[in-house]
Amino acid sequence: MGDEKKGFSIGEKVVYPTHGVGVISDITEKVLNGESVEYYVITIPSLDMNILLPKANAETLGLRRLSKKEDMKKAIQSLSEKKDIHGSDWKSRQQLQMNLLKTGTIGNVAVVVNILYNRQKVRDLPIQERRLFENALTHLVDECSYVLGIDSDSAKRTIFSHLERLKSTTI
Secondary structure (H helix, E strand, C coil): CCCHHHCCCCCCEEEECCCEEEEEEEEEEEEECCEEEEEEEEEEHHHCEEEEEEHHHCCCCCCEECCCHHHHHHHHHHCCEECCCCCCCHHHHHHHHHHHHHHCCHHHHHHHHHHHHHHHHHCCCCHHHHHHHHHHHHHHHHHHHHHHCCCHHHHHHHHHHHHCCCEECCC
């Protein structure tokens, strides 16, 4: 595994905010406007997608290593505390949720899953919020699976069992 200061290594599992868990499948160089630029090639299996991310901007764009076990466990535990956003129209809610996802922290991904899961229990989500929920849930399941060393089905069961044990709180 690469040193924090030196970047990421080929084969290393990483998280790219809003896209989820992937693996550095290659590091390549391309010429852009006459300048040579190094890129990480990130394969995101859950989206069947490859992303080219400039190495120089990777941290700024939120690329990070997988969460630590203790952070993952805290994020999963937080699913048992109902979170909601009051007094916001759907556009404001969606912007707040997107901003939470863009931070890339597993805790914020869990907050988005929590909010949208509970909102969908009350009424159907608009298409954009449904997509956001599915994306955040996939991200949470994938990272939970890798970090805790369990299969995706077990990760999903763990997440939903915590979502069903709600205690009401407001954010």
